[in-house]
Amino acid sequence: MNVLAQDGLKINWVEMPTYNTIMALSAGVGLLLVVMFARQLVQGRDVATDGWAMAFAVPGIILALTGLHMTLTWPLASGGFAFDNIIFGEPALAFGVLMLGAALVFWKRGPMLAADPPANPGHRLQLVRQLLGPSSVFVFALGLSCFAIAAAGWTYTLFAAPPEEPISGEFADYPWLEATFISGLYVLVGIGAVVFPFAIRRLARPLLLVVGITWGLAGLVFLLFGALNYFTHIGLIVNTQ
Template structure:
């Protein structure tokens, strides 16, 4: 630890060759993916001119980014020496979400016409996704675990050298609560996903559960996307302020 964080008069020094980080683009892609899920559900219910190809391309782009970065972080553990928990917190959920988006992309590309031709497009898509509900539920419970760990162990706190986020460095519970709530709400949507599929229809009123899942993922998606975009500045600033 002493070799990684070396104190000096001007503040923290980090050997960045020992800690590759790319959770910036992961956060943006994850946020966009959550927004995508809301928009796809809305399109299946409301859009008369539903075109599966565009949705397939979007799911493929986001799924590739999350799968590639999540897989590397899950298998290689780039934070293993100093922050091994970050590999679990960021890597494994990103991998799971990325693979699910790739599966959605493949189905929409190959079988999108089946959904378009269905009398109830939303119900047709829900019937196809229903078996995946088991894994989505499991990941929702996993996100609850991550949220609890964030609170108990006060994870996610940024150092004082990081612009913006570092303002509350002396109060680690602030960022721990903020990030833990984000993970918990995404997990809530995932845990309710199998139930939401039962009331997902374009010919009948949506169930309250389906509406709740959509709103939760939309709001958390927007926050993750904006937070990830902000981190492109804050993480660059942290590197500039701490590099040797």
């Protein structure tokens, strides 16, 4: 429970588990990995599928486990942030499971995805379209949910950091600023997600480029923001315990 005492905000961290640091970091890495892998496929380069299976599995396991715990523990934190279960927990769970599914495909279908046969250039892209086509429906649905989360962030001015949090707390008097920042990230991910099924179905380079740019940019920002939060969240804990 949060208590505003004479010496500032106090938080009972026993009742406020917080691990969206590793979740943001893993989500950013996951988005970047998707873009990097797709880029290798489109460029016709050889792919070390065993390495990619491991690369996808690591953030996938982290996101699936933390997202599952946050999704099923309602509310995860008793300090007034139940909406975090929906905003962070459910998308992390969905993305983590999708990454684990991709890792399994890379592991089982490695030889087929490693390189194009000389007599059939573009074979891998066609195979990827067949493998990812059914899952792209769920990706599209997640894109719509990202738009809804972004709208909620703007409407209810969510995501604002308290003054006790280093760096982010400097903007505590402007809650719309961080709300716009985080909601904007969800919009970027959502754009890539709703375009993804059409990009996969048609293998159209302009659509693939839209997915790559939006997910690449969002992934980089999520990664950097998650890394920064290791300092800001530690500082928040020190300043409010």
